[in-house]
Amino acid sequence: MPIVLIVAEQQPDGNLRKATLNAISAGKQLAEKAGGELHIALVGKDPAKVADELKGYGAKAVHLGAAAELEHYLAETYAPAIAALAQELKADYIGMASTAQGKDLLPRVAGRLRAAMATDVMAINGSGADITFTRPMWAGNVFADVKLTTPVKVLTLRATEFPAAAGGQGAAEVKTFSPKVEASKTKFVDFKEVKSARPELTEARVVISGGRGTKGDFKEIEGLADDLGAAVGASRAVCDAGWVPNDLQVGQTGKVVAPALYIAAGISGAIQHLAGMKSSKTIVAINKDPEAPIFQVADYGMVADLFKVLPELRAELAKLK
Amino acid sequence: MKILVTAKRVEDPESKIKVKPDGSGIVQxxxxxxxxxxxxxxxEEGLRLVAKHQGEVVVVSIGGxxxxxQLRHALAMGAHRAVWVNHTGPVDQLGIAALLQKVVEKEQPDLVILGKQSIDDDQNQVGQYLAEFLGWGQATFASKVESMESEQEKNKVPAIVLTADKKSVQVIREVDNGLATVECQLPAVVxxxxxxNQPRYASLPGIMKAKSKPIEELTPAKLSVDVTPAIQVLKxxxxxxxxxxxKVADVPALVEKLHNEAKVV
Incomplete structure (x- = not known):
């Protein structure tokens, strides 16, 4: 029976990354289509912290590998642990959310197993041995259906394209294992977290993004975001200029988001930005330039100065409350 | 320091990519x-490192x-010499990494620098495959704290830092929710x-000089690598x-639409 192994991810605070839940539901879908079963793996210093949560998502088993050497994430120490578990389980598919960690780690796991890999999988098609994956190429300008022909197949799963798995679906068996620990030629030095009281960009229901039109002044964007409990995003130009932290960049090479509402203020809409947000359910564009490409994907467009519109918008939205 | 850097040929990111009606590929x-x-x-990063620590930048590309x-472009930027793996058929990321492994074994660089992904396939795999095949350390998504407007950037200071004993590099990685710093023993993959950084333009003298810089030709057969792809793009x-x-005329009209039609506020 085909085995689908989904690798879970903990945040620095030990809690589960929300994108893991989307990867689990994709894994469940894949297991159903392949006629197999879903397993979940987590390695680290303290994977047991999220054991209770992980066992409620309908997997056959949850495999937890704890080791002191795995305190700080490194691809070189996590890959041998995951690859050895996958071999022991005879996993046919190994998947993980398309987070920075997923994209760093899974190719190294795939390399170890000489497995072909599809990055940023958006859809799982077919059934049995004829499963194919849809993934974006050329910054989302092309969707490709690909087939992986190696015995083990590795995937990263784009969180915005799969629903978050719902808990309370019975209790999976929780198994602990001793992860394979190898010496690493890389050592962790430090992690500087960008702390924000706002929701994580890829998990927010509403995202307000600013572009070059802000000239670096994000006050009104942040104000509107706080009014709506929204996350703040930015175009590449804004991050390149150092006006906002890099991890706010929305785009094919930054974060891919798909919130219920995306408001683009002063963003022209370069192809690579559009690739990162055009799956949003409702898109609002505010730009002075009526020819800006962002209007081609916007449900509601306003040709106006964002510094005039945003304060008005905040006042008008306040009236709804 | 000897640095090997990849230079893949891709479609100009500004060009409009269209799919052929039969779904077999893109319109060329x-x-x-x-x-x-x-x-x-x-x-660019390789050139900055070599400017600071001396050495050589060797650039490699695979294709017809x-x-x-693209190799001449990198040579015009200042790379010292080039390796061309002549291959015209299909190849996937496993095949590319296997070819690069052989080039690395031949060239014995201290550092291999690759783009985190190529803007055509967007796979983001080859650097990690290569590091695993070689058993080397990896630092993906290399970035820096300073902005593109900073003094460090204007003075072309390398962001990858060679440690005092010259046996490792410190690399700042752009990851979710912040920046992680790792230290990789050399040789390593970044x-x-x-x-x-902001890559330099090739100067006119640079372009002239590039014409006489050597390009060594290799093939998958010479490197004894089977590049039969394990990824089939079906459609x-x-x-x-x-x-x-x-288009909405004013803010009240926008809010009305968001509230009553889209029902998102």
Whole structure:
């Protein structure tokens, strides 16, 4: 029976990354289509912290590998642990959310197993041995259906394209294992977290993004975001200029988001930005330039100065409350 | 320091990519080609490291004879010499990494720098595959704290820092929710993110000099690598278009639409 192994991810605070839940539901879908079963793996210093949560998502088993050497994430120490578990389980598919960690780690796991890999999988098609994956190429300008022909197949799963798995679906068996620990030629030095009281960009229901039109002044964007409990995003130009932290960049090479509402203020809409947000359910564009490409994907467009519109918008939205 | 940098030939990121009606590929007519922007950042970082620590930047590309354009571009930026793996058929990321492994074994560099992904396949795999095949350390998504407007950037200071004993590099990685710093023993593999640096333009003397710099030709057969792809692209299609939206005249009209039609506020 085909085995689908989904690798879970903990945040620095030990809690589960929300994108893991989307990867689990994709894994469940894949297991159903392949006629197999879903397993979940987590390695680290303290994977047991999220054991209770992980066992409620309908997997056959949850495999937890704890080791002191795995305190700080490194691809070189996590890959041998995951690859050895996958071999022991005879996993046919190994998947993980398309987070920075997923994209760093899974190719190294795939390399170890000489497995072909599809990055940023958006859809799982077919059934049995004829499963194919849809993934974006050329910054989302092309969707490709690909087939992986190696015995083990590795995937990263784009969180915005799969629903978050719902808990309370019975209790999976929780198994602990001793992860394979190898010496690493890389050592962790430090992690500087960008702390924000706002929701994580890829998990927010509403995202307000600013572009070059802000000239670096994000006050009104942040104000509107706080009014709506929204996350703040930015175009590449804004991050390149150092006006906002890099991890706010929305785009094919930054974060891919798909919130219920995306408001683009002063963003022209370069192809690579559009690739990162055009799956949003409702898109609002505010730009002075009526020819800006962002209007081609916007449900509601306003040709106006964002510094005039945003304060008005905040006042008008306040009236709804 | 000997640094090997990749220079993949890709479609110009500004060009309009269209899928052929039969879904067999993209329309090639009218497209311009460039060095993969992430690889160009890698070339720049290699040049900065060598300017500071001395050494040599060797640039490598895999493809038909047209990839010599991208190699010449990197040579014009200042790379010292080039390796061209002449291969015209299909190849996937496993095959590319296997070829690069052989080139690395031949060249014995201290550091390999690759773009984190190429802007055509967007796979983000080759650097990690290569590091695993070689048993080397990896630092993906290399970035820096300083902005593109900073003094460090203007003075072309390398963001990858060689440690005092010259046996390791410190690399700042762009990851979710912040920046992680790792230290990799050399030799190591680094992949570049967008904000590592702003690549230089090739100067006219640079372009002239590049014409006489050597390009060594290799083939998968010479390197004894089987590049039969394990990824089959069965079909390509254009992403579904969003339905045309409307322009709203003023803020009250916008809020009315968001509240009553889209029901998102």
């Amino acid at each position: 007519e009218g497209l311009k080609y460039k060095i993969n922007p992430f690889d160009e950042i890698g070339v 004879k047209e990839v010599q354009e 992949t570049t993110d967008l904000r590592l 390509m299609s254009a992403p579904p278009a969003r339905k045309a939206g409307i």
